[in-house]
Amino acid sequence: MLRSYRDAIRTQVAGSHLTGLGIGLFTGPNQTLLMSVGTRETMGAASALSNLASRLGSVCGPLALALTWTFLISFSTQMLVGILVVDGFAILNLLFAWLSIQRRSRGFSAEEEAAPVISI
Numbered sequence: 001m002l003r004s005y006r007d008a009i010r011t012q013v014a015g016s017h018l019t020g021l022g023i024g025l026f027t028g029p030n031q032t033l034l035m036s037v038g039t040r041e042t043m044g045a046a047s048a049l050s051n052l053a054s055r056l057g058s059v060c061g062p063l064a065l066a067l068t069w070t071f072l073i074s075f076s077t078q079m080l081v082g083i084l085v086v087d088g089f090a091i092l093n094l095l096f097a098w099l100s101i102q103r104r105s106r107g108f109s110a111e112e113e114a115a116p117v118i119s120i
Contacts (some may be wrong), residue, residue, distance in 0.1 A: 005047065 011020050031050065038046050072078045 061086075064089075 030041055031047075034046050034050055035043055064085050068081050068085055069078045
């Protein structure tokens with residue numbers, strides 16, 4: 001019993017370290033790129049949107065997997081569908097990145113990208 005508990009703790013610590021390393025390697029370059037693209041006036045909005053997207057991802061990802069695992073009975077089906085859900089999110093991420101690159105390569109100016117402001 002004690003040995004399995006120690007193994008579980010080691011696995012949890014290793015997984016936490018690996019997750020933290022992945023987040024650390026991604027977040028720094030991502031924020032640097034995000035802040036370097038816009039003007040000084042848009043940095044606050046860009047940072048806020050990036051933080052919002054990060055928070056939504058940290059809520060919606062586990063929620064989608066928890067809902068998936070709740071309604072499936074066998075462990076192998078849970079794992080298969082969970083992997084497919086994660087892959088679906090990854091494909092959506094790549095699609096949005098590709099669309100962003102396509103839009104940027106067309107050379108839109110700031111006036112063309114801005115949505116019209118409606119005042120009441």
